[in-house]
Amino acid sequence: MRNKSTHILNASSNLLGICFIVITSLKVLKKSGETFIDDAAILALLLFMASCIFSFLSIRNENARGERLEKIADYIFLTGLIVLFLTTLLFSLNVID
Numbered sequence: 001m002r003n004k005s006t007h008i009l010n011a012s013s014n015l016l017g018i019c020f021i022v023i024t025s026l027k028v029l030k031k032s033g034e035t036f037i038d039d040a041a042i043l044a045l046l047l048f049m050a051s052c053i054f055s056f057l058s059i060r061n062e063n064a065r066g067e068r069l070e071k072i073a074d075y076i077f078l079t080g081l082i083v084l085f086l087t088t089l090l091f092s093l094n095v096i097d
Contacts, residue, residue: 005070008055008077012048015080019045040087047080 022041026032054073058066 004074005055005058005066008070008073009052009059012051012055012073012077012080015084016045016048016052019048019084037087037091040083044080044083044087047076047083051077051080 019041023032023038023045026035026038026041032038051073054069054076058069058073060066061069
């Protein structure tokens with residue numbers, strides 16, 4: 001099971017960058033206070049950052065604690081993916097502006 005942490009770290013850091021781009025774009029367009037998207041992007045950003053931290057700590061620990069940290073990183077990453085997916089889906093369906 002201890003081979004997922006590097007993949008979680010890589011994917012989380014990439015999605016973290018995408019969240020930064022979304023938030024920055026909304027600020028530049030002066031839409032940051034008008035929409036739910038920025039709140040969801042900030043939530044996803046926090047989740048992906050937490051996932052990065054836990055997966056990094058998992059790589060650094062090679063004992064049972066490392067496995068537990070990897071599992072936490074995995075669940076946090078999945079939660080971030082779900083938040084990002086739902087936000088994109090709702091935006092695409094014009095449920096949120």
